[in-house]
Amino acid sequence: MKITFLGTGTSQGVPVIGCDCPVCSSLDFRDKRLRSSILVEIDDQSFVIDTGPDFRQQMLLAKVKKLDAVIFTHEHKDHTAGLDDIRSYNFLQKKDMPIYGTPRVLNQIKREFAYIFEEVKYPGVPSVQVNEISNTPFSINGTTVTPIQVLHYKLPVFGFRFGDFTYITDAKYIEDEEFEKIKGSKILVLNALQKTHHLSHLTLDEALEWVDRIQPEQAYFTHISHKLGAHHEIEPHLPTHVKLAYDGLTITL
Incomplete structure (x- = not known):
């Protein structure tokens, strides 16, 4: 398994x-x-997990020539706004793009991108295959994906586990039974927005508390705001098995 961080910023990006x-x-x-x-x-x-506003740029930077599915954590624009650019893969692969999300998320996408779902489509619009998911494991072409539900303030958001790798973004709170799904992960990715309290995101200290509870071999923080501080200033003060992710970072399991 290879993981590439396509983007590690918050909703406004940095700068x-x-x-x-x-x-x-x-x-x-x-x-x-x-x-x-x-x-x-x-x-x-x-x-790909989430197609934010920078999706096109991210695909070009990572030189992604083949994409088998898009999985959505939730419906906020910083995680969905770039969906239109999957049409390049429609043209290259000559098939619909499978997208996965909860009914709530998919309904929001259908409103935001209504032209994709019209009966009579404008030529060249994206073509998708819609797949509803719930809070139970599902399979994509033989790969098992385990959703992990967290709360982003009061909004349910999914993190996802692939084998020994778990990715969670936009989290503030998690139920104990969902927390159990993360245990045993060798690599854990969590959001760590800033140092000071935030209504809907983990702070740096809160993210470190989650890491301490889960005890992965390695943890990476993402969804980072400019308020957290410069990379070179923050990372030296983290535990040796915790790092700040950055755009373009790749890890393998």
Whole structure:
């Protein structure tokens, strides 16, 4: 399994428009963060989790020439807005793109991208195959995916586990039974927005508490705001088995 971090930023990305703080002004490539998304490659299968506003740029940067499915964590625009650009894969692969999400998420996508689902379609619009998921494991071309439900303030959001790898973004709270699904993960990815309290995202300290409870071999933090601080300032103070993810980082299991 190979994981590529396509984007590790929060909803505004980093740098933030109009901001000249030290992080947004940083020349360190690790402080340039597109909206959060990952590419999961297992054997000959390639899956993207979330198609945010930067999806096209992310696919070009990662040179992704084949995509087998898109899996959505939730319906917020920073996780869905780039869906239109899957049409390039429709043309290349000559088939519909399978998309996976809860009924609530898929209904929102149908409203946001109504033209995709019209009976009489405009030529060249994206073509999708809709797959509803619930809070139980499902399979994509033989790969088992286990949803993990967290709360993003009061909104249910799915993280996903692939074997020994677990990816969770936009989390603030988790029920104990969902927490059990994460245990045993060798690699854990969590959102860590900033140092100070936030209504709907884990802070740095809260994310570290989750890591301490789960005890993965390695943890990475994502969905990072400019308010967290510069990469080179924050990472040296983290435990040795915890790192800040950055755009373009790849890991293998």
